[in-house]
Amino acid sequence: xxxxxxxxxxxxxxxxxxxRMDGSNSPEADARxxxxxxEFGDRASVVFDLGGVDYVSSAFLRVIIGAAKTVxxxxxxxxxxxxxxxxxxxxxxxxxLFTVS
Amino acid sequence: xxxxxxxxxxxxxxxxxxxxxxxxxxxQRQVDRIVEAVFRAAFANRVKLARMAHxxxxxxxxxxxxxxxxxxxxxxxxxxxxxxxxxxxxxxEASGITELAEPLGPIFAVxxxxxxxxxxIFKILIAMKTRNPIIISPHRRSQKSVAETARICCEAAxxxxxxxxxxxxxxxxxxxxxxxxxxxxxxxxxxxxxxTGLVTAAYSSGTPAIGxxxxxxxxxxxxSANLAYAxxxxxxxxxxxxxxxxxxxxxxxxxxxxxxxxRAEMRRQGCFFLDAxxxxxxxxxxxxPGSGDMAAEIVxxxxxxxxxxxxxxxxxxxxxxxxELAAVGPEEPLSGEVxxxxxxxxxxxxxxxxxxxxxxxxxxxxxGHTASIYANDERRIAEFSALMNAGRVVxxxxxxxxxxxxxxxxxxxxxxxxxxxxxxxxxxxxxxxRHLLNIKRVCRKRPTEKWHxxxxxxxxxxAETVDGLLADYHSDH
Numbered sequence: 001x002x003x004x005x006x007x008x009x010x011x012x013x014x015x016x017x018x019x020r021m022d023g024s025n026s027p028e029a030d031a032r033x034x035x036x037x038x039e040f041g042d043r044a045s046v047v048f049d050l051g052g053v054d055y056v057s058s059a060f061l062r063v064i065i066g067a068a069k070t071v072x073x074x075x076x077x078x079x080x081x082x083x084x085x086x087x088x089x090x091x092x093x094x095x096x097l098f099t100v101s
Numbered sequence: 102x103x104x105x106x107x108x109x110x111x112x113x114x115x116x117x118x119x120x121x122x123x124x125x126x127x128x129q130r131q132v133d134r135i136v137e138a139v140f141r142a143a144f145a146n147r148v149k150l151a152r153m154a155h156x157x158x159x160x161x162x163x164x165x166x167x168x169x170x171x172x173x174x175x176x177x178x179x180x181x182x183x184x185x186x187x188x189x190x191x192x193x194e195a196s197g198i199t200e201l202a203e204p205l206g207p208i209f210a211v212x213x214x215x216x217x218x219x220x221x222i223f224k225i226l227i228a229m230k231t232r233n234p235i236i237i238s239p240h241r242r243s244q245k246s247v248a249e250t251a252r253i254c255c256e257a258a259x260x261x262x263x264x265x266x267x268x269x270x271x272x273x274x275x276x277x278x279x280x281x282x283x284x285x286x287x288x289x290x291x292x293x294x295x296x297t298g299l300v301t302a303a304y305s306s307g308t309p310a311i312g313x314x315x316x317x318x319x320x321x322x323x324x325s326a327n328l329a330y331a332x333x334x335x336x337x338x339x340x341x342x343x344x345x346x347x348x349x350x351x352x353x354x355x356x357x358x359x360x361x362x363x364r365a366e367m368r369r370q371g372c373f374f375l376d377a378x379x380x381x382x383x384x385x386x387x388x389x390p391g392s393g394d395m396a397a398e399i400v401x402x403x404x405x406x407x408x409x410x411x412x413x414x415x416x417x418x419x420x421x422x423x424x425e426l427a428a429v430g431p432e433e434p435l436s437g438e439v440x441x442x443x444x445x446x447x448x449x450x451x452x453x454x455x456x457x458x459x460x461x462x463x464x465x466x467x468x469g470h471t472a473s474i475y476a477n478d479e480r481r482i483a484e485f486s487a488l489m490n491a492g493r494v495v496x497x498x499x500x501x502x503x504x505x506x507x508x509x510x511x512x513x514x515x516x517x518x519x520x521x522x523x524x525x526x527x528x529x530x531x532x533x534x535r536h537l538l539n540i541k542r543v544c545r546k547r548p549t550e551k552w553h554x555x556x557x558x559x560x561x562x563x564a565e566t567v568d569g570l571l572a573d574y575h576s577d578h
Binding site: 022023055056057058059061062084087088089091092093 | 115118119120121122123125126206262264265266287
């Protein structure tokens with residue numbers, strides 16, 4: 001569901017998600033991401049890799065928005081979205097706040 | 102510009118936009134599960150919500166409001182349950198066209214004081230069926246009951262994994278907040294059911310709108326009608342919820358030849374014909390002298406309350422007050438819409454005069470809405486139908502129940518009745534789920550053989566004649 005990788009060289013925290021990100025697993029994801037951000041968030045850029053995600057719930061959107069706010073939208077990005085997930089971010093207007101690719 | 106109001110509008114829209122984005126992923130099965138859950142919750146609470154609406158607004162009859170809630174929940178649900186609204190909804194191999202249904206986006210829904218909880222249930226159901234988040238703005242006198250309706254529906258929807266904030270209600274809505282939301286760039290559609298001012302504001306917002314304003318329903322009782330049945334039917338409609346439905350009858354029009362018989366039948370069934378003094382007194386309380394519109398105080402009130410306000414006495418058991426009028430227009434204020442158990446009564450010298458009175462009534466504030474006829478002569482029904490500027494012409498049917506649909510005919514059950522161009526609407530239909538979809542058409546190549554078999558360079562020759570071109574174009578090549 002979630003794999004966290006911190007690359008000190010690039011000062012980048014990569015959070016790789018997979019599967020259906022719904023109300024049942026988003027709270028756990030939120031807690032783990034927050035813990036990592038507490039440790040690295042002040043100095044790292046944060047990348048959410050959604051390559052394996054096939055559903056984004058309201059709860060998971062909150063995780064994403066919360067992380068973007070914590071680290072600052074300029075240092076936050078969402079990558080590897082499937083096309084329909086990319087459209088979801090565009091529909092929600094989130095691509096105007098941070099990079100979505 | 103009030104920045105706090107703008108921030109509030111932005112917050113509501115941000116939540117709705119997120120909900121729309123999440124909703125876009127749902128398949129038909131998930132959507133139908135949400136719609137069923139909302140229906141069941143609303144239906145289970147039909148009596149509680151009806152009583153709340155009545156106690157809050159003091160309009161109408163709580164038992165009739167229960168029926169309205171049943172129409173809005175059970176009958177609306179059953180009418181949309183099996184309608185495909187997600188993804189591919191049709192495919193025609195011959196034409197090569199595949200239709201895909203997509204949501205519109207956030208919908209701003211205004212609910213009226215006259216039908217608060219039923220309109221809210223109806224709009225929530227059709228919004229959920231089409232994956233559109235909905236923001237409800239209730240009339241200020243029915244905020245509590247509509248907020249409770251929205252809460253019940255939202256709770257049911259969220260229990261089966263609907264997106265957060267897919268149903269929001271704005272009860273702190275100032276006029277400015279309403280305008281900000283209506284004109285917000287993220288708003289996809291306004292479903293405005295209410296007074297003329299509100300509907301005009303919706304149309305002026307720049308956001309696509311389906312607005313339903315007032316009606317002024319004329320009822321022609323033709324000599325070919327069964328008079329006793331016609332009167333019973335009219336009274337069943339006009340007294341329903343004390344006449345709060347905009348499709349309820351406003352004026353009875355008859356020819357001189359049957360006027361006496363109709364008056365007698367109306368008296369027999371509980372109508373009271375006002376004399377000149379009584380008419381003036383009722384008019385004084387029923388009509389706002391400044392605007393000429395109906396006074397808010399008498400909307401949905403029972404006969405006894407109206408008589409008390411007017412200072413007149415009528416026989417016990419009177420069901421409807423009848424005002425016999427000489428003309429249609431400002432000189433006879435009761436010839437306009439009055440959502441209370443008061444009916445205008447007109448007598449025309451003959452069939453043509455009666456028909457012209459119906460035209461005048463129809464065009465006095467009720468264009469595009471509903472008209473009603475009682476007749477057993479198909480020719481008269483056809484003539485009347487052709488004459489009226491109405492989205493619905495109900496025949497031998499109580500107009501309230503007939504126009505709302507599904508109870509007595511096969512019209513879609515709806516609390517938003519399209520009024521066509523006469524009412525500044527895009528549709529004359531009873532608005533339902535399919536009006537809340539973007540239908541995308543995927544078009545496969547199906548070449549037009551005639552076009553491809555024709556030498557199109559001939560179009561460039563101005564010497565070619567119209568008949569010559571058409572004959573050759575349509576001939577077998």
